[in-house]
Amino acid sequence: MQEKIIVTGGCGYIGSHTVITLINHNYEVVILDDLSNSNVQILDRIEKITGVRPHFEQVDLKSSEATQAVFKTHKDAKAVIHFAAHKAVAESIQNPLMYYQNNLFSLINTLKAQQDNGINHLIFSSSATVYGNPSTMPITEDAPTQRSFSPYGNTKKIAEEILEDFTNSQSEISVISLRYFNPIGAHESGQIGEFPTGIPNNLMPYITQTAAGVREKLMVFGNDYPTKDGTPIRDYIHVVDLADAHLKALQRLLDPSSTQPLEVFNLGTGKGYSVLEMIKAFEAVSGSPLNYEITERRPGDVPEMFASTALAKQVLNWEATRGLQEMIQSSWTWEQNLRNEL
Numbered sequence: 001m002q003e004k005i006i007v008t009g010g011c012g013y014i015g016s017h018t019v020i021t022l023i024n025h026n027y028e029v030v031i032l033d034d035l036s037n038s039n040v041q042i043l044d045r046i047e048k049i050t051g052v053r054p055h056f057e058q059v060d061l062k063s064s065e066a067t068q069a070v071f072k073t074h075k076d077a078k079a080v081i082h083f084a085a086h087k088a089v090a091e092s093i094q095n096p097l098m099y100y101q102n103n104l105f106s107l108i109n110t111l112k113a114q115q116d117n118g119i120n121h122l123i124f125s126s127s128a129t130v131y132g133n134p135s136t137m138p139i140t141e142d143a144p145t146q147r148s149f150s151p152y153g154n155t156k157k158i159a160e161e162i163l164e165d166f167t168n169s170q171s172e173i174s175v176i177s178l179r180y181f182n183p184i185g186a187h188e189s190g191q192i193g194e195f196p197t198g199i200p201n202n203l204m205p206y207i208t209q210t211a212a213g214v215r216e217k218l219m220v221f222g223n224d225y226p227t228k229d230g231t232p233i234r235d236y237i238h239v240v241d242l243a244d245a246h247l248k249a250l251q252r253l254l255d256p257s258s259t260q261p262l263e264v265f266n267l268g269t270g271k272g273y274s275v276l277e278m279i280k281a282f283e284a285v286s287g288s289p290l291n292y293e294i295t296e297r298r299p300g301d302v303p304e305m306f307a308s309t310a311l312a313k314q315v316l317n318w319e320a321t322r323g324l325q326e327m328i329q330s331s332w333t334w335e336q337n338l339r340n341e342l
C-alpha cells in the first residue's frame with residue numbers, strides 16, 4: 001500500500017524536485033498548487049521523468065473553505081509537505097500584506113485542515129533568512145532567530161513561531177521545519193529547474209540568464225564586505241540534495257519511534273562561496289567570460305552565511321553529496337534547454 005503525501009506548492013522549483021524524489025521512492029503524491037508562480041505543464045515533465053503523473057488540484061490555500069474541502073478529499077494522506085509560498089524579497093517589501101496574507105494564512109489553513117482531518121505530520125519550508133545576520137559561523141540550529149529585513153523573511157520567522165506554539169499546544173501533529181540555505185541547480189534530466197518570472201532576484205538564475213543573453217550584465221552587489229574578496233559568502237546547495245533531505249525528514253516523521261513535536265534542521269553543504277567565486281566557477285563550466293559589474297550593496301544583504309550540517313547528518317542521516325561544479329552545470333544545462341524551448 002503506497003502512502004499518500006500532500007505536497008503544497010508541488011509545481012514550484014523545490015516542490016517539483018521533491019515530488020520526483022517521493023514518486024521514485026514509491027509514495028503517492030497529491031499536489032496542491034494555485035499556479036500563481038508555476039505552470040501546470042510541470043506535471044507532464046514529472047510524468048516523463050518518473051513514469052507517474054501525480055494527482056493535481058488547483059487550490060488557493062489562502063481560502064480556509066477551499067483548504068478544508070481539498071484536505072477532506074485526501075484525509076487518507078499520511079503527511080503534508082508545505083512548500084506553497086511567495087518568495088520574492090523585493091516584492092514583499094512593496095507589498096507586505098500580500099506576503100503576510102499568503103504565506104501565513106496558507107500555513108494556518110493547512111494546520112487547521114490537518115487537525116480536522118487527522119493528518120498528523122508536516123514538513124515546513126523555512127529559510128536560513130530566519131537567522132538574520134548571525135555572529136558565528138557555521139550557523140547551528142540553536143543560533144537565535146532575528147526579525148528579518150524583509151516581510152518575506154519575516155513570514156518564515158513568524159511561521160516557525162506559529163509552529164512552535166501549535167506543537168506546544170497539542171501532541172497530535174508533529175512538525176519538521178527545514179531551513180534552506182541557497183538552493184540552486186536543476187534535475188539531471190534537464191527537464192525541470194528554476195523558472196523565475198520576471199527579473200530574477202537570486203544570484204544563480206541571474207548569472208545563467210546573463211550568459212544566455214536574456215540579461216545584459218550581472219550586477220555584483222558590493223565588494224566591500226569583510227570577506228576574502230569583499231563579496232558576500234553563501235552556502236549554495238543542489239536542489240536535488242534538498243529534495244533528498246525532504247525524503248529523510250518524511251521517513252523520520254512517519255517512523256513512530258523517532259517522532260518529536262517540532263524539530264528544526266539546517267539544509268546546506270557547510271561550505272561557503274563568494275559571489276566572485278561563483279562567477280569564476282560558472283565561467284569555468286560555461287567556457288565563456290560572464291559580463292558583470294561591481295555596483296552598490298543591496299540593502300539587507302549580510303556578509304557571510306554557511307550552515308552547520310552536523311544535526312541533519314546525525315538525526316536525519318542526510319548530507320549534501322553534489323558539489324559546486326555539478327550545481328552550476330545543471331543550472332546552466334537547464335537554462336540552455338529552457339531558451340531552446342521558448
Ligand code: UD1
Pocket residue numbers: 087089127128129150152153182201202203204206218219220221222231232233234275298299300301302
Ligand atoms: C535571498 C534573500 C533571502 C531568501 C533567499 C532565497 C535577500 C536579502 N535575501 O538570499 O531572504 O530566503 O534569497 O530566495 O534578498 N547577488 C548579486 N547580484 C545579483 C543577485 C545576488 O551580487 O543579481 C549576490 C547577493 O548580494 C548575495 C548573493 O549574490 O551576496 C546571493 O544572493 P541571493 O541569491 O539573492 O541569495 P540571498 O541574498 O542569500
